[in-house]
Amino acid sequence: MRPITQDKMDKLTIFMKNNNIDLIYIADWESARDVNMRYLTGHIMDANLIITSGGETMLLPWDVDLAEDHAQVDTLVTDKDSRHNPADYVKEVAKKDNPVIGVNLGIPYRYILEIKRKIPGVKFFEEPHKLADTFRNLRATKSPQELEKLIEAGKIGNKAINDIRKFAEEKDGTENDLSFLVMKKMREYGAEENSFPSLVANVTRSHMIHCHPSAGNSKYSENGLALIDYGARIDGYVCDITIPLSFGKLTAEQEKIKKTCFKAYEEAIAAIEVGVPLWKISQAAVDVIEAAGYHMPHGLGHGLGLTVHDSPGIRQKPTEPERLEVWSEVLIEEGMVFTIEPGVYVKGLGGQRLENDVMIRNGKVEVYTNSEPIEI
């Protein structure tokens, strides 16, 4: 079943009609994922999707059996070679020589070129940022069914916290051991998979935003600042949790990193309220971090849904005039689900990031994952 509600599908087709877009073409392949394909159809992955302004959907999947089990579309193309020639189907559906086609900003350039070659009179919708915003806005608030799934994923993530605490208390084992433990536990608790490879970093690696490799064979409980960033996926929906850990006696600077991170987290959570602009939540955390003399090298948070980096993004208001021009203020509203994850990182000393998942349900702010600092 497709996750998008009929109400939202109507919003999309109204946007298309208002902007004279004849059809939208979406491609979701290993080389470039577009979560809108799954969101609009229920089909899991690897397909082309065409949507007309009348709301008719046509899917060209790689795996027809998978599509038969999951896709909710008007036309399922079962020709095994259709995936090689999506532009032919775009041409067929467009039914005119100079259609206006909407594409997402992330679509690989090859599809633009192929459609131009097949339909020389084609016009691509001239304000693709607006279409991208429309997709993001549709996905930025979740239906009650989606909220249930997100909570289910969060519960699985929460259950692993105790396992992580026990592992830390034993002060034994490597980053890889912890990575496996979490993966194993989450599947035991019902996850279909990790929503991403767990980032497990001891003090020598916790200063990295996304440590590489995700886990190694070093002892995890070396004295100092450590973290683990992990998530579970169930029926496509994800959670995303980061636990900051510390082992042994810290230096004064390490204590400051910790305190700054946790204070930034508290201020951000306290600022969340229906109707507040998202950038103000980010500002609340950044103010704390910058007052302490640090710089946060990533956004404060991101939406959660069928993808780990869904909309809305929780970021600073841009300062450059040209980015400000295409930027628009987004207010917190019912059905939004996002992470809050301030981080402070200093090469040589380590880093701390505290991350929980938040949803707005029945007008209330629910922090529905339970990460908190673990100090050993």
Next chain:
Amino acid sequence: MRPITQDKMDKLTIFMKNNNIDLIYIADWESARDVNMRYLTGHIMDANLIITSGGETMLLPWDVDLAEDHAQVDTLVTDKDSRHNPADYVKEVAKKDNPVIGVNLGIPYRYILEIKRKIPGVKFFEEPHKLADTFRNLRATKSPQELEKLIEAGKIGNKAINDIRKFAEEKDGTENDLSFLVMKKMREYGAEENSFPSLVANVTRSHMIHCHPSAGNSKYSENGLALIDYGARIDGYVCDITIPLSFGKLTAEQEKIKKTCFKAYEEAIAAIEVGVPLWKISQAAVDVIEAAGYHMPHGLGHGLGLTVHDSPGIRQKPTEPERLEVWSEVLIEEGMVFTIEPGVYVKGLGGQRLENDVMIRNGKVEVYTNSEPIEI
């Protein structure tokens, strides 16, 4: 250190000069990966890369620390906001109002639009297929250092085969249990990570090309046809192995699926020789599969390198005139590394795929992974 050799770097800049390309712009981000970024610089992931026709490289990474550890470039941009404005740097490097810029076919459309906005007189190289082919050709043959890394990855994959056999012989445990076992063993044997989530399918799921989810909580050793498709990564380089398994007494049709798959594999391997066109290897397998009345829904194989689906692809010669027009015959040559993985799939009966990794070294064909059917 960058994996590309100076000799190949020169080939790239000669191509640029011959085609009046002023610079190449490459983007590698979560939303769309481009392995050429790592191949050309050694930097792991998440960056923009600009290359001039003089061979000068400029990297705009997300994680500057990671880049300092890994990137081999002329200019490393450390401004934390540079990743938001790659088009500004493209403009700066281009140093003229109407530069010709080469981009890869998979680049997200957003970058095309942003560069056009910043440099209104820009021209994008008009034959992007040729540039994409150039990148593929550079990566299609490996340096001796790369061959060593690929063999190392293959050895790690090979070690897990015995563990899989033992697991199967015990006829106990779920798909997930086997998935974890393989992951754990491969890290024990030295892999930095799985090269992709292992696909572990019992008889109810082995008909799927890429089973979803990758593993579940069902018993693995149910009577019938099963498979496991897995790989290891070390220093970026990967192996890719599929073992076909069968449990208990099979139906006549299941026996036919098995035999057809293995015969197709044997014929393909036998056809590999320096100087032979790659499509003929594919044809050798497809002939066997189609003679038995089946259709193979995927290519016969793919290159291996810093990505699991590297060049060269081992596929059929296209039949449609317009695909044939942009197609060119590739011959097997020294330094090529690729999988051979014929598969036969029947919904309701299951599937079999046998996959090993092959390299051409010192003029000889080496099948350097050891997958073979496991029959219990």
